[in-house]
Structures are given as C-alpha cells and as structure tokens.
Amino acid sequence: MPTAEREISRFQVFLQQQGLKLTSERSALLREIFETHYHFEADELLFRMKEKNVKISRATIYRTLELLVKSGLVRRVHLGEDHYHYEHVRRDSHHDHLICTTCGAVIEFHDPVLEARQLEICAKKRFTATFHNLQILGVCDACRRKGEQPDAPDRVKMIQVGALNLRK
C-alpha cells in the first residue's frame, strides 16, 4: 500500500510549524521510507536511493532523518548492538523488540501491561517519561530447535557467532 502521501502532508505541517521547507529530496525520502516495511539504516537508505537513480547526498539523508525523528514520523531504535536503526511510525503503534542473537531476526511485540508498569515506576521516581526503548536479546524458536548444544564453551562460541551475524 503505497500511501506515503498522508505522511508527507503530516511532515509538511510539521515543517511549516518550524518555518522549514518541503523539498523534493525530503518527500522522495519520506516516500521511500513509508513504502518499505520495518527497520532500516541510514546507509541502506542512501543505497536504495542511488539504486532508484534518485540523487540525494548522505548529509541530506542524515539531516532529513533527524527531522523525521523530531516530527515523530520516524523512530530511532537500538536493534543489534552497533549503530542506529530507524523504523517508520504508521500510527501511534508503539512496540518493542525481541532480537535473536543467532540469526538476527527481529520480532516486534506490544504489551500494555508492560507499558503500564513502566509508567508506575516513573511515577514513583517522579520521572516524566517521553519515550522508551526495550530490547530483549535471546534465541528465537527456530534457532533454538536447530542447534541444541548445551555445554558452556559452545554456548559462548554461539553468542560470538551470533554477534557477528547481527552486524550483517
């Protein structure tokens, strides 16, 4: 469903509020982001734009991503361990991530009970939360079935290999 138009107009409103302009580069990027699913990285975006013969510089990508994060249309998430990852925000559907350290799979989930408890904790500490970020690292069902090595040294090696996989 290539309906990035709604998001583009939301972005335009945001830009106008800040006295900024909607350029062709910005809308091209937004279109690319909202036509793709799930998570992406800044350099991946640069590559995809090049592939489509849309000329756009790295600086502009980073600058636009910053604006998109501020506008709330895109969210920065920590997935693997490395650098930033981004995900577009369709509605206000917040979710967290289970990350398989063996195959790198990312499973999204949303749990109202968890969210509510977090707010309770913040209230107790007189902390005004604006955002949170939860990753649970471990082994997904598929990977667990494949390799069932129980002893300690092997497990360490497995984590090592998993980390490498994560870095793509």
Next chain:
Amino acid sequence: MPTAEREISRFQVFLQQQGLKLTSERSALLREIFETHYHFEADELLFRMKEKNVKISRATIYRTLELLVKSGLVRRVHLGEDHYHYEHVRRDSHHDHLICTTCGAVIEFHDPVLEARQLEICAKKRFTATFHNLQILGVCDACRRKGEQPDAPDRVKMIQVGALNLRK
C-alpha cells in the same frame, strides 16, 4: 571497597575455560573497572589508565572489554544515544535505566514485576531470553521543576537541546 580480587579470579576461571591467558594488562583493567562505580566508556578507561601511568593500548582495552562482556563480568548498556557504555556486574543485580534527556542524569531501577512480565511475553513467543535492555527517556524531577515551558514549539526545542547535552 577495593575488592576486585574476587572478580579477577572469576575472570581467570573464565579465561582458562577458553584456553586464554590472564595477563597483567587484563588484571589491571579489571581492577580499574571494579574499583570504580557505575557506568564508563571505553575511551574513558583508556584515559584513566594513562593517568595512572599504566601503559595499555586502545586495542587491548576494546579486546578485554569484549572478553569481560562475554564472561558476564561487565555489561554493555545503551545510555545516551551514541556509542557503547559499560557497567560492571557486582553480583547478578540486573537493573534498567531512566535517562533524563535534559541534564543527562541516569537513574537506575530494578523491578521484579517488569522482569516477570517480560519472561511471560517471551514464553508466549517461544523466545529464550538471555538478556534485556530497557531505557526510559524523559525528564527527571529536578529538570521538570526548573523549566516549566508548556507550549509546543518550545517543547521541540527543549528536546533538541536535551539531545545535545546527552552527547556530553
């Protein structure tokens, strides 16, 4: 309480299991880490070692930190937004972080209810969790009291400034 000796021997056991060696550099680093409280960064460690006239290269610091993370003596955490932060693990006292985006303060907390719920979620998804990482971003009590600007444009600016502060 400068009792890094217990951790050093735990590390040695780990190293031996892996067929690795305990060098003077490694124990010096471990001592430094366990004599300090709370969070630190790799380059900060490099600087502190230089200050103490303990010669140790950047490569060795990174290599040792990797081993320490694998051994479970040190944990990698995402604090601000940038790069890695580390914290030593005294016992198995896991905790999460509230991070003030205005002043950069880090408040640790631990909540068994939250942990239990996370395990329930993993069980439901047939995911075997080994570790998790939760940061709640927001404004701490002190910062909230200081600046009480309610209107929208200012809030955006505040978040912007907060992000800058975080980067030290």
Next chain:
DNA sequence: CTGCAATTGAGACTCTGTCTCAACTAGTGC
C-alpha cells in the same frame, strides 16, 4: 627452562555520523 600459542602496542583502517560552504530552490510578498 623452553617452546609456542596467545597477547600486546602502534597505527592504519573502516564505518557511522557531522560539519562547512558555495551553489541552489521553495515559497512568501509584492
């Protein structure tokens, strides 16, 4: 005490992300 595998340091390298500045536009006001 010896041999050798593991480790170290120095510095080159990579990668992500930021900054600069001259050239270029969006879009407001006329």
Next chain:
DNA sequence: GCACTAGTTGAGACAGAGTCTCAATTGCAG
C-alpha cells in the same frame, strides 16, 4: 508571475568509536 531571501543541498573534509594487522613480547604447560 517575479524577485528575494532564508532555508536547503551536495561534495567532501572531518571526527569519533571501534576493528584489524603484524611484528615483538609474554604467560604458562610440559
């Protein structure tokens, strides 16, 4: 519609975190 100007762009230099290489060194098993 046109001109003006503040905001934007691209190219590439730059910065900082982290990794890699390789020759020299060292821990430690035998």
